[in-house]
Amino acid sequence: xxxxxxxxxxxxxxxxxxxxxxxxxxxxxxxxxxxxxxxxxxxxxxxxxxxxxxxxxxxxxxxxxxxxxxxxxxxxxxxxxxxxxxxxxxxxxxxxxxxxxxxxxxxxxxxxxxxxxxxxxxxxxxxxxxxxxxxxxxxxxxxxxxxxxxxxxxxxxxxxxxxxxxxxxxxxxxxxxxxxxxxxxxxxxxxxxxxxxxxxxxxxxxxxxxxxxxxxxxxxxxxxxxxxxxxxxxxxxxxxxxxxxxxxxxxxxxxxxxxxxxxxxxxxxxxxxxxxxxxxxxxxxxxxxxxxxxxxxxxxxxxxxxxxxxxxxxxxxxxxxxxxxxxx
Amino acid sequence: xxxxxxxxxxxxxxxxxxxxxxxxxxxxxxxxxxxxxxxxxxxxxxxxxxxxxxxxxxxxxxxxxxxxxxxxxxxxxxxxxxxxxxxxxxxxxxxxxxxxxxxxxxxxxxxxxxxxxxxxxxxxxxxxxxxxxxxxxxxxxxxxxxxxxxxxxxxxxxxxxxxxxxxxxxxxxxxxxxxxxxxxxxxxxxxxxxxxxxxxxxxxxxxxxxxxxxxxxxxxxxxxxxxxxxxxxxxxxxxxxxxxxxxxxxxxxxxxxxxxxxxxxxxxxxxxxxxxxxxxxxxxxxxxx
Numbered sequence: 001x002x003x004x005x006x007x008x009x010x011x012x013x014x015x016x017x018x019x020x021x022x023x024x025x026x027x028x029x030x031x032x033x034x035x036x037x038x039x040x041x042x043x044x045x046x047x048x049x050x051x052x053x054x055x056x057x058x059x060x061x062x063x064x065x066x067x068x069x070x071x072x073x074x075x076x077x078x079x080x081x082x083x084x085x086x087x088x089x090x091x092x093x094x095x096x097x098x099x100x101x102x103x104x105x106x107x108x109x110x111x112x113x114x115x116x117x118x119x120x121x122x123x124x125x126x127x128x129x130x131x132x133x134x135x136x137x138x139x140x141x142x143x144x145x146x147x148x149x150x151x152x153x154x155x156x157x158x159x160x161x162x163x164x165x166x167x168x169x170x171x172x173x174x175x176x177x178x179x180x181x182x183x184x185x186x187x188x189x190x191x192x193x194x195x196x197x198x199x200x201x202x203x204x205x206x207x208x209x210x211x212x213x214x215x216x217x218x219x220x221x222x223x224x225x226x227x228x229x230x231x232x233x234x235x236x237x238x239x240x241x242x243x244x245x246x247x248x249x250x251x252x253x254x255x256x257x258x259x260x261x262x263x264x265x266x267x268x269x270x271x272x273x274x275x276x277x278x279x280x281x282x283x284x285x286x287x288x289x290x291x292x293x294x295x296x297x298x299x300x301x302x303x304x305x306x307x308x309x310x311x312x313x314x315x316x317x318x319x320x321x322x323x324x325x326x327x328x
Numbered sequence: 329x330x331x332x333x334x335x336x337x338x339x340x341x342x343x344x345x346x347x348x349x350x351x352x353x354x355x356x357x358x359x360x361x362x363x364x365x366x367x368x369x370x371x372x373x374x375x376x377x378x379x380x381x382x383x384x385x386x387x388x389x390x391x392x393x394x395x396x397x398x399x400x401x402x403x404x405x406x407x408x409x410x411x412x413x414x415x416x417x418x419x420x421x422x423x424x425x426x427x428x429x430x431x432x433x434x435x436x437x438x439x440x441x442x443x444x445x446x447x448x449x450x451x452x453x454x455x456x457x458x459x460x461x462x463x464x465x466x467x468x469x470x471x472x473x474x475x476x477x478x479x480x481x482x483x484x485x486x487x488x489x490x491x492x493x494x495x496x497x498x499x500x501x502x503x504x505x506x507x508x509x510x511x512x513x514x515x516x517x518x519x520x521x522x523x524x525x526x527x528x529x530x531x532x533x534x535x536x537x538x539x540x541x542x543x544x545x546x547x548x549x550x551x552x553x554x555x556x557x558x559x560x561x562x563x564x565x566x567x568x569x570x571x572x573x574x575x576x577x578x579x580x581x582x583x584x585x586x587x588x589x590x591x592x593x594x595x596x597x598x599x600x601x602x603x604x605x606x607x608x609x610x611x612x613x614x615x616x617x
Contacts, residue, residue, distance in 0.1 A: 068422050115605045121421045126555050127604060133552060134597035141590035166569040183554055250548060254429070261426070293544075294437025300430030301410060304423055 030175070034168040042167050044280050049174040050236045050277025054252075055259035055271035056181040057228030062257065063266035064194060065221045066201025067117075068125045071132030072256045075226040077248035079233025081139055082151040084243035085146065094158050098234040102227050109226030113219045132253050140245035152244030155237060170239045176233055178272065183226050185268035188224075194227045197221055198266070229256075255282060258296060261303050264310020273311065333464050335585045336578070341470035342539075343577020344477035346430075348532035350561065351481055352525040355398030355473045357490065357564055359497040359521035360415055360504075362424045364430030366407050368551025370526045373400045374533030375542040376439050379448035382395025382534070389453060396534050397527050404526020407431035408519055415518065432547065440544035448542045473535045477570065480528060497521055556596060560603050562610025571611060 034042055058072045082101025086092040094098070114125045139147045155166040188194040196217050199207040204214055230303065237243045255278055263274025278299075285292045307314030349367050356364045377399040381392035410431045414423045454468035488494035500507040500517045508514050532550070533542075540546060553576060561572025579599065583592045603610065 066420070066422070068425065115601050118608075119604060122425060123559070123604065123608070125363070125422075125425055126552075126559060127600070129552060130556065130597045130600050134594045137590065137593035142588075142594060144590065257426070290441050291437070293433050293440055297430045297433030297435075297437050300426060300433065304427050304430065305410070305413065308423070 026129035028043065032172045032203060039167070042171065042282050046167065046171060046174060046239060047283045048276040048280040049171070050232055050239075051259055051275035051282075052272040053174070053232035053235070053275070054229060054256045055263060055275030055278075056178070056185055056223050056268060057232060058256050059260050059263075059266070059271040060185060060188065060197075060228070061066045061221045061225035062260055063271065064189065064197040065218055066266075067218065067221075068121070069128045069225070070125050070250075070253050070257070071090075071128035071130075071135070072225075072229055073250065073253040074128075074132040074135035075105050075109065076233040076236075076252065076256075077135050077139055077245075078108060078226075079230030080151075080237035080243050081147060081233075082230065083234040083237050087155050088153055091156075094238060098231070098238075099274055101234050102230045105212055105230030106223050106227045108267060109223045110219065111224045117215060117218045117222060129250070129253075132250060136245060136248055136250065139248065143263050147245070150245060152242055155241050155243060157241060158238060167239075170235070174235060174239075176290075177231060181231070182268055182272065184224070184228070185271075189268065193217065193220065201266070251267070254296065255279065258300055258303075262299065262311055264312060265308075267310060267312075270310045270312060276312070295316065329495075330465075331585070335581050337464060337466050337470055339578035339581035340574055341473045341577070342581060343557070343574035344570070345532050345536045345550070345574025346557040346576050347477055347570040348480065348528055348535075349550055350558035350573050351484060351566050352528040352532070353555055353558045354564050354566055354569050355484065355521055355525040355528065358501045360518045361421070361501055362411055362415060362428065363421070363555075364407070364522075364525065365425055365429040365551060366404075366435070367525070367529045367554060368507050368547030368549075369432030369436045370400050370404055370407075370529035371533030371536070371549075371550050372436055372439060372542075372544055372547045373403045373526075373596035374530030375450075375537040375546070376430070376443070376448055376533075376544070377530070378534040378537055379450060379542070382453070383449050383537075397432045400530025400533070401523045404433050404522045404529070405519060407435075407526075408522040412515070412518070425523045436544050436547060445544050445546060448537065450538045450542060452538055469538050476531065476535060477573075480531070481566050481570045484510075484524070488566065491614075493520075517582055537563070553596075556600050559600065560610060562612035562614030565610075565612055565614045568610055568612035568614055575611075 021270075032155060033045065035290070037045065054072065054076060057075070058069060060317070061067055061069050079101050081096050081097075082104055083094070086097035086100060099222065116124065116131065119127050140150055156168075189198075196207070196212045199210070199212055200214055200217060208214055231255060256275075259274040259278040260271055261274070262277055263270030263272070281295070282292070303310075303314070307317070349371065352367045352370070353364060356362055374396055378392070381387055382389050386392075407428055407479070411424050411427050414427060424561045452469065454472060456467065458465040458467050459471060460466075467534040488498065496507065497517055497520070498511070498514045500512055500514055504514050507517070532554075536542070536546075536550070554573070557573035557576045558569045559572065560575060561568030561570065576596065576599075580592050580596060583595050609611070
């Protein structure tokens with residue numbers, strides 16, 4: 001016992017400056033990344049960052065509250081098409097349209113939550129799945145005269161005093177958005193509201209008996225989740241300059257879900273890591289598209305069966321197994 | 329009038345496909361409270377196996393059909409093996425849903441690699457000449473779908489409600505611990521229902537293949553519509569699934585034919601929301617213990 005405490009102290013004394021230096025190096029590397037990277041790596045990084053925002057958004061509803069949502073691409077689409085349509089029809093300034101589409105997404109999430117959140121488990125899965133598919137069909141086949149159908153909508157470039165903003169600008173914009181969303185998730189998790197949400201995920205009956213208004217908290221989480229997903233949509237669409245229904249198909253809902261599972265359900269930092277991993281993997285797999293579904297299936301099964309707490313604890317337990325810690 | 333009748337027949341038979349998949353959902357749900365999101369993918373297995381054995385004409389259609397059944401049952405049992413641990417330790421339902429989904433993705437991914445995500449070969453086993461039933465012209469494939477659905481649904485209903493095995497499986501769904509106490513082999517029981525359910529899904533895939541352009545990605549609309557059909561009818565009851573499927577098929581076909589093709593899914597979603605909000609037990613009012 002004494003030995004272990006001494007060891008811990010030693011670790012802390014040695015560990016703290018090293019940890020700080022490491023964290024500083026990582027931050028500097030991230031900040032300088034767009035200057036030194038090539039166009040294509042920057043592209044991968046941007047897609048990964050979008051995935052991180054998406055995973056952070058879903059994590060609030062799926063991770064904290066433990067409720068399933070198969071329609072997250074629907075909110076992604078609301079954000080994307082909100083920005084695109086506002087840009088096309090009334091030439092609204094970008095940040096105003098981004099804000100407005102996030103608000104619209106929040107309102108839609110509120111309206112949808114009234115019927116959907118009466119459901120649980122598989123019924124909720126089906127309801128949200130149908131919601132996502134309805135949005136996808138509406139933008140790709142339904143209201144084609146407004147959304148351009150499969151052709152999508154071209155969006156004007158973001159300009160500052162006449163010069164168009166490049167990938168580097170969007171990289172920092174995405175970073176700010178991630179920081180914001182991470183801060184929201186972190187603050188939420190350590191607040192009364194967040195603790196109430198986690199209690200819902202663990203046991204609804206017990207939570208109710210302790211005076212947690214389940215429906216209220218679920219609606220809040222659903223709205224917040226929808227707003228963050230819409231934020232990701234608005235950013236992503238403006239960066240690519242093109243809003244196409246294929247970004248918002250069910251595949252992306254599954255991918256976002258996978259990102260949260262890979263990162264570790266309920267962990268905000270894990271969601272960022274999972275989003276980066278899954279969306280960069282998806283972008284790498286584009287030329288190998290026929291192996292894509294197999295890869296997702298295998299990843300989903302491996303994580304759910306062997307590393308249900310996400311990649312970090314999975315790696316730790318594998319390392320422990322090699323050290324023989326588990327064999328004692 | 330002719331157009332109306334044609335839409336009616338198409339709606340009923342497409343609805344019967346949804347009904348079969350809904351039946352497959354209900355079968356697994358009744359015995360193990362797992363929602364199998366891989367049902368559509370098992371239908372893909374059925375369609376793929378049919379393209380290999382039945383429609384290629386290399387073996388006799390009857391043997392080919394048995395092979396179709398066998399392959400989809402094997403695929404279903406593999407997914408059951410993946411889900412079994414989380415069912416046994418009573419993990420949250422989200423886990424089992426996601427694992428079935430992952431298993432389905434693996435199977436479809438393999439088939440996709442095999443076929444390069446292209447079309448499967450199909451054919452018309454019963455010819456293309458429409459049969460005349462009174463005033464209604466009905467193509468033999470549609471008739472086959474309707475007949476097979478009627479037979480399978482009633483057979484499954486009979487099995488579940490009028491035989492000892494069916495009683496055992498229902499007990500297994502309601503309370504697995506109790507079931508094992510009274511001498512039901514829970515593991516084998518679940519395997520048995522998975523075999524039934526994936527067989528039904530495989531048959532659905534085999535039957536729908538000539539009507540659409542089957543690819544490895546056709547599973548998703550099938551699984552979603554099948555699930556919606558089961559919920560509209562009343563989840564867990566075989567005949568309710570058939571009712572829901574036919575209502576859904578008629579709605580989609582008539583809306584596509586007379587109003588607009590693009591928004592059919594939006595209407596289905598609204599119908600689903602309406603059912604979920606105002607009558608969550610479905611049209612039949614199925615209550616689960």
